Amino acid sequence: MSDHAPDPVRKDDPADAWSHxxxxxxxxxxxxxxxVLYSGQSPFQSIELLDNEWLGxxxxxxxxxxxxxxxxxCYHEMIxxxxxxxxxxxxxxxxxxxxxxxxxxxxxxxxxxxxxxxVEIDRQVCDVSRRFLSDLNRGALDDPRATLVFQDAMAYVAxxxxxxxxxxxxxSDPVGPAEVLFQKGFHQRVFDRLAPDGVFVCQTESPFFHxxxxxxxxxxxxxxxxxxxMYLAHLPMYPSGCWSFAFCSKGLDPVAxxxxxxxxxxxxxxxxxxxxxxxxxxxLPAFARDLAGPRGEGA
Amino acid sequence: MSDHAPDPVRKDDPADAWSHxxxxxxxxxxxxxxxVLYSGQSPFQSIELLDNEWLGxxxxxxxxxxxxxxxxxCYHEMIxxxxxxxxxxxxxxxxxxxxxxxxxxxxxxxxxxxxxxxVEIDRQVCDVSRRFLSDLNRGALDDPRATLVFQDAMAYVAxxxxxxxxxxxxxSDPVGPAEVLFQKGFHQRVFDRLAPDGVFVCQTESPFFHxxxxxxxxxxxxxxxxxxxMYLAHLPMYPSGCWSFAFCSKGLDPVAxxxxxxxxxxxxxxxxxxxxxxxxxxxLPAFARDLAGPRGEGA
Numbered sequence: 001m002s003d004h005a006p007d008p009v010r011k012d013d014p015a016d017a018w019s020h021x022x023x024x025x026x027x028x029x030x031x032x033x034x035x036v037l038y039s040g041q042s043p044f045q046s047i048e049l050l051d052n053e054w055l056g057x058x059x060x061x062x063x064x065x066x067x068x069x070x071x072x073x074c075y076h077e078m079i080x081x082x083x084x085x086x087x088x089x090x091x092x093x094x095x096x097x098x099x100x101x102x103x104x105x106x107x108x109x110x111x112x113x114x115x116x117x118x119v120e121i122d123r124q125v126c127d128v129s130r131r132f133l134s135d136l137n138r139g140a141l142d143d144p145r146a147t148l149v150f151q152d153a154m155a156y157v158a159x160x161x162x163x164x165x166x167x168x169x170x171x172s173d174p175v176g177p178a179e180v181l182f183q184k185g186f187h188q189r190v191f192d193r194l195a196p197d198g199v200f201v202c203q204t205e206s207p208f209f210h211x212x213x214x215x216x217x218x219x220x221x222x223x224x225x226x227x228x229x230m231y232l233a234h235l236p237m238y239p240s241g242c243w244s245f246a247f248c249s250k251g252l253d254p255v256a257x258x259x260x261x262x263x264x265x266x267x268x269x270x271x272x273x274x275x276x277x278x279x280x281x282x283x284l285p286a287f288a289r290d291l292a293g294p295r296g297e298g299a
Numbered sequence: 300m301s302d303h304a305p306d307p308v309r310k311d312d313p314a315d316a317w318s319h320x321x322x323x324x325x326x327x328x329x330x331x332x333x334x335v336l337y338s339g340q341s342p343f344q345s346i347e348l349l350d351n352e353w354l355g356x357x358x359x360x361x362x363x364x365x366x367x368x369x370x371x372x373c374y375h376e377m378i379x380x381x382x383x384x385x386x387x388x389x390x391x392x393x394x395x396x397x398x399x400x401x402x403x404x405x406x407x408x409x410x411x412x413x414x415x416x417x418v419e420i421d422r423q424v425c426d427v428s429r430r431f432l433s434d435l436n437r438g439a440l441d442d443p444r445a446t447l448v449f450q451d452a453m454a455y456v457a458x459x460x461x462x463x464x465x466x467x468x469x470x471s472d473p474v475g476p477a478e479v480l481f482q483k484g485f486h487q488r489v490f491d492r493l494a495p496d497g498v499f500v501c502q503t504e505s506p507f508f509h510x511x512x513x514x515x516x517x518x519x520x521x522x523x524x525x526x527x528x529m530y531l532a533h534l535p536m537y538p539s540g541c542w543s544f545a546f547c548s549k550g551l552d553p554v555a556x557x558x559x560x561x562x563x564x565x566x567x568x569x570x571x572x573x574x575x576x577x578x579x580x581x582x583l584p585a586f587a588r589d590l591a592g593p594r595g596e597g598a
Contacts, residue, residue, distance in 0.1 A: 018327070024352075024353040025331075025352075025353075026330060026331040026351055026352045026353045026354070027328075027329075027330045027331075027351070027353055027354065028317070028328065028329050028330065028331075029327070029328045029329075030326075030327050030328075030329075031325055031326045031327065032324075032325040032326075032327075052325055052326070053323075053324075053325045054323040054324075054325045054326055055325070055326065071507065073586075074584070208370065208533075208535045232533065234507075234531065234533065234539070234540065234541035234584065235540075236507045236539035236540055236541060240533070240535035240540055241533065241534075241535055241539055241540015241541055242533035242535060242540055270585055271584070271585050271586045272584040272585060272586065273584075273585070274582070274583075274584070274585055274588075276582035276583070277582050277583070277584055277585075279579070279582060280578070280579030280580070280581070280582025281579070281582075282579070283573070283575035283576050283578060283579025283580075283582075284573075284575070284576070285373070285533065285570070285571040285572075285573070285576055286569055286570050286571060286572070286573055286576075287372075287570045287571065289573075
């Protein structure tokens, strides 16, 4: 385990069951475990579905919180809608990872999307999510517009195929199977699979906890994409509560391309994303702008 | 202790010293304690100055983290500069609370400020901060433009006196001595002490953890101020990492009043606040906008 990722140290005390995560080895966050609904080991990682009185259901992979019922809307709306509303008419969408089905749920809210291909390496995450998170993903994994591919995303994007309008990289942290998905080889293949007006969005960790990784991933993205802009969202259960995403394109500007009237007309039942939030999320605190690099805020 | 505030349950295990805070009784955050630099009890609260390998120095009041050396710039820049840059020419500034001196440090960065009156109920917080946080507050507490008043802020604002251009309410949580500072009686007195183009900013807790308090405080503020707008900042060590502030005025709009050229010309050495951040911070996620109420985003 490299020291840049959340250190998934679990210290569950049976007398007072808590699930803990440590960051930088010295700052932690945890929650009291009500019930353990599922605990298993896939070929790739540990998978746990726990329950907390305030957070509701909680999905953990390799000991790290991936989502909680209470606040997953923040992450899933903010990984999906900036790309889907900036692109003029997204039809074919690819999701990298996203096994819980909640990013897919947000993608499928857009009637213009005719096909969503989800490439998830770990089938067991989808199985557990179908069983325990159906109130959250609302059957998205079985939607007729969705195609599930259980394959390494690196191999998938290396194959030729029809271009995508939007590719969303909803990966876990850059350790283990997901590490390669934060590197230039993957970014180049994503670029090649994107339509000319296509948009690639990937989660890029916390600017407070993961400075070195952010510098690395933005450097790689800038070598591949003409437009690379960081945006932020408030995600309370991720380390620091401040999470970054990279919006990448072959030319399309995420703020200039936004048509607030289209957001209003779509009238989606969202709890985080608005047209104002879209623009505001790209207004980076100075320290985060500096991390994202010279083109982190666009040319 | 009402259940709306962070529950400052301390579970320091001498064998592995951690400082913990619980929120909603079931979600926690903590950090490993390096050294205990100070631990005392004032007439109002416990005061502790701890040290953590990654966070640096940490000030706790009544068991809750007030600031950390690593990321205090986020809070202190964001409580001070939106008001100070929205107001056309702030000269007289009042700070409610703020005993650590870091809000005062940000206020004094503005050369137009001729007098900053800090009204802090607990002299011991200033004494401890002078002794242990001088690298952070940089002597602000002893600046010739600063006047320290050790008094209940409610009593102070009830007295007649010259008007203030900006009043910043840098209080602890709405329990104990600070509770009255979140209520209408205080808001009305602040209104009365503000100049016609004056701005009042107060910290208003986390929209994720403190929904009921936020509804209450914005209802009270709206009964007093014609303009009440919530804005958000990323504050990693406060509960949820997402913190809200209310910008209140007798008419001045926080976004329309901002002159980005003035921010650029001031050229302050800031790490969070920028003119873009100023505007972006008022773009509220839908759930937070709904919490702040019908005028939470302005008329």
